[in-house]
Amino acid sequence: MENQSTPKVYSYIRISTGKQREGDGLRRQTEDIDYEKIAKSLDLPLDNELKLVDEGFSGFTGENRTKGALGYFETLINDGKIAEGSVLVIEMLDRLTRQALLEAVHLMTGILLKGVGIYTAADKQYYTKDTFDVGQLVLSAIILQTGHEESLKKTIRGRANWRVKREKSEKGEEKLSKICPLWLEPVTNKNGKTISFKIKKDIAAEVRMMFQLKLEGLGNKRIADRLTRNWPPSTIQRYIHDRRVLGEYQPHSKQSGKRKEIGNKIINYYPPIVEKELFEAVQEHILDWKERHGYHVGRNGSNGVHSNVFVKIVKCGECGSAMHYDNKGDTSKGGKYLRCYSAKRALKDENGNRICRARSVRYQDFFELFFKYIEEVDLSKFINDKDELKKQISENELKISAEKFRVRQLEDQVSNLIDTISTTRNKVVRNKLELKIEKIIEEQTDLSKVINNLNLELYSLRNESKKLKSSQKEITKAREYLETATSEEEKINRRKKLHQLIGNVVNGVEIYPRKEPYVRNMPIDEPGVIVHMESRYIKKFKVIFNTKERNNTIVTLKRYRVPIKEM
Structure with a gap:
């Protein structure tokens, strides 16, 4: 938006819920306010280009400022793109904000101090930098505080009502709402309250079939071709992981614009349509397929394909936690590492003590040592x-x-x-x-x-x-084939193959990072000889083979006595 040299009248509308749209809130702010008439009374033109409407953004949490049109308008004011002498017209001050009093007054006075006035249509109050006095300060503070308290009461009441509803739902007396998955329909009592859900047999049968076909190894597109209804593959993908098929319901709330889980999930909230054994078998099948085809379960590479050929194979020898691939970039302090999850997250036990303090291990260092051992070991x-x-x-x-x-x-x-x-x-x-x-x-x-x-x-x-x-x-x-790969796609495909082959031989590897300081060449009391550490990062690693008895061997990395002339 270009800088405006001419002051104008701007309208701002906010409705925070769907009920306000369906009810009186939207009509009051659009039909009942004559913005043209207000603009004429202020002797300013009405702006028809900038649409300042916040729908679904709360004034109580300040979302209209952080994510909505009001925040955009504040930015335009601060950037000098709204001319001084302009006026923002709103229904009432509580449309501007319902935040706590100090934040609300700060917002209002901040706009006024930039030379932009505020006009409230409901009570015909006109606030400007030059005319703002004690009377308007007290009046605006009362209105803003009243709006905040009203929203606060609604929030408290809403949470209390939700707790009561949840308790009734857990007892089977009443459902939290009529909202339910596509394969169900709500059953209401004479008061219109949802008391249970009824299975739509034809749709439920198709959802069950999704799980059965997935277990047979079919992809989502092929599953869609086998079903009667026109199911998008993305919907099949979502339903395959949807625990509502088991009858579970996880309540959510919207916090800072994001859905977050609240409380524990409610078991048997919905009538189940898929057996738990089938659901879990499908999840295991999906994870197994990903591992066999080189896809990570977590963040180990771009587009879901891991850069780590040891994914789901290496563990920390000190605490047993998984060791994750950590790419710190190509800078001098960067590099690729394998790091114990518990150590990285500084996880603590029930007594508040750190579970593990194992150091990171250079990925390439372990890569070389592991393949050197695997290529030389006598598996018999x-x-x-x-x-x-x-x-x-x-x-x-x-x-x-x-x-x-x-x-x-x-x-x-x-x-x-x-x-x-x-x-x-x-x-x-x-x-x-x-x-x-x-x-x-x-x-x-x-x-x-x-x-x-x-x-x-x-x-x-x-x-x-x-x-x-x-x-x-x-x-x-x-491994030799991987080293000859040129394109990134070729490298990814060869890493996938290598990961699969390692899994055929090795059930797992436990890495014990070195604790003592690393000294590459250490002189000893022997003329012409020094001690050379084999690995800077690793003390030893334990390999568990894919044999019936899960046989294992420990590879201890030694210090070599090397004549000085060879160094």
């Missing part, structure tokens, strides 16, 4: 010896044979019972025999699951050694 040492392996395989084969024999016995029992039923005319006996068959079939199903699990375990035992050694070779190749 961490796999059960051949005799033990043969014993485990033999035991599994024996268990499988025993379970299969039991299944055959059950099949014979079912066959005999069917023959008995065919020759029995007594309905009571037939019903009892049919119930017995059902129980046997259930037992057969359980046994089949046991056999499948035993077969999987047997396959794993037979292939554990081959799988680990194969993955070890692939890790070496993938």
Whole structure:
């Protein structure tokens, strides 16, 4: 907006809630006030360009100043773009603000001191820098304080009413409001109050289907293609994580323009439409997919793709917390680090003591040490010896044979019972025999699951050694392949592959950062020899392998005795 040399009349309208729009508040400030007439009485032109309307911004919290049109108008005044002698017309002073008295008076006098007058249409008061006196000061203070107290009372009453409603809701007597998800509709009593919610069966069935299809591995677009209704993939994505399907409700309030959770969630507030087991299985499936495809669960890189190939793998050896990737930039004091979450956040235990004080570890330092170890280690040492392996395989084969024999016995029992039923005319006996068959079939199903699990375990035992050694070779190749990548996209894809391969071999790594000061070259009492520390940041790290017994090894980084002439 250009600087205005001619003073003008500006109108300002504020409605803080939807009720004011639907009710009398908006009409009073638009239809009942003749801004043209006021402008003529002040002998100034009415500005029709600047639309100063704050809808949904509270005067009590000051949102109209921090986020709304009034704040913009204040900026224009301070920047000299509103000419001195201009006038701001409002319905009443409480439309300007309902903040505490000191802040409210400061706002009003601040506008006046910049040479802009304030005209209130309801009581026809005209405030200017030159005419503002004790009488107007007292009058404006009373009006502003009254407005603040009214809003304060409403806020207190509203919170009290909300607490009462919440208590009734938790007892199942009444719902907090009629608002509910798309798959539900409110049920009201004779007083018009919502007492429960009714499931819309057709929509609820589709939402359930979203979870089932997601568990089968389908993406949101493919899920949308399978459903009857025209669901946007973004809606499917939102519903998949929406705990309201379990019947939960988390109350929120708007604070500083943002929705924030208040209190604990209410269980069984809505009728559930998805089983908890299915919901949790889908969440686990999503997290597993992200990890397998190289996507972080947290902030480890741009566009959700991690720069850290050890994400969800490395932990702090001192306290067991996750170690997060921390990129401090490319400055002299920057760099990329792995840092203990508890140490970074200075988390404390129940006695108020720091949980962990572990130092950060240079990412590249650990990267080099880890791959040097993985490429050289003999993995056969961490796999059960051949005799033990043969014993485990033999035991599994024996268990499988025993379970299969039991299944055959059950099949014979079912066959005999069917023959008995065919020759029995007594309905009571037939019903009892049919119930017995059902129980046997259930037992057969359980046994089949046991056999499948035993077969999987047997396959794993037979292939554990081959799988680990194969993955070890692939890790070496993938690391070399990563170093030859040129474009950022290529690097990201290769990091994802490397992360996946590490996960095939390693279940986890515990890093123990160095505590003592680092001295790169330390002379000792031996002529011509010094001690050289292998790592500046790491004392040792523990690698837990993906073997059946979760075998592990500790790699202690040593001090090397090196002749001075080689340094």
